[in-house]
Amino acid sequence: MTQQPRIVFMGTPEFAVATLQKLIDEHYNVVGVITAPDKPAGRGKKLRKSAVKLFAEQHGLPVLQPANLKSDEFNKQLQALNPDLQIVVAFRMLPEKVWRLPKLGTFNLHASLLPDYRGAAPINWAIINGETQTGVTTFFIDDKIDTGEIILQETVPIAPDDNASSLHDKLMQTGSDLVLKTVDLIAKGNVMTQPQPKIDVPKKAPKLHADNTKINWQDTAENIHNLIRGLSYYPGAWTTIKIQDNDPKKLIIYKSRFKHAKQDEPVGNITAGKKELKIAVKDGYIYPEIVKLQGKKMMDVVSFLNGIRDKKTLKLAL
Secondary structure, X not given: OOOOOOEEEEEXXXXXXXXHHHHHHOXXXXXXXXXXXXXXXXXXXXXXXXXXXXXXXXXXXXEEOOOOXXXXXXHHHHHHHOOOEEEEEOOOOOOHHHHOOOOOOEEEEEOOOOOOOEEOOHHHHHHHOOOOEEEEEEEEOOOOOOOOOEEEEEXXXXXXXXXXXXXXXXXXXXXXXXXXXHHHHHHOOOOOOEOOOOOXXXXXXXXXXXXXXXXOXXXXXXXXXXXXXXXXOOOOEEEEEEOOOOOOXXXXXXXXXXXXXXOOXXXXXXXXXXXXXXXXXXXXXXXXXXXXXXXXXXXXXXXXXXXXXXXXXXEEOO
């Protein structure tokens, strides 16, 4: 039987926990975990541990939380763990002296079929762009972001009713299985890699921010619908709305349906009944189903409409 390599695992969010869980459940030799420092969160600004740290502590794994990955102190601590192999899942870019340390290398799990959707938000952008499939990739880390040689890939279909949350969970499970297959290949010395294909214009997955998560009502119904599901349930596609001539408030739409239709209403025109909210776009309508008004809790659209006395006053602040 091949001797199990000494593994150092690097990750922070829930997406990474599934892989670490599977490594532990299958009795791989995880000798240490690297994760982000605790961060202040909530109204009280109490320090919150990352999902990976919480899991690691529950399983008695040594945890390092470097603020600076280039610091001498951290590198001494990492060397003391004596890793043969490092696995990175949803973590920061590593300096060369870190990823070059293990004799078997350092590989990353990325939630797309590279070279497409390099970047911080591959799950979201695949849905936003209307893809019908995506996948997961393991690759050896090099000195650039998400450009290293591919070890393994697996395709995952995107269903019409998938949103970012459901696709996240699918890729999380498929990815954790792919990591185990990758570790086994490396441990047995059977790993073969291939350079990432050259693509003239690869699809990108930039970080999400206020500008690229705002709904553009001049877009098509399908594109708006895909933006909404691609940002659900975090961070959420948003717009601003006026109610009874009050100041505009932020409205996040978490779930919608759409309909193609020829119509002559102005873009952004709202028609509201007791159970349905309809927003006109250039080629049809968007029907929000789950929303969150600024200062309120998330709710279904019926509950939202029940809280508005004069529904005719609803206007988008375009």
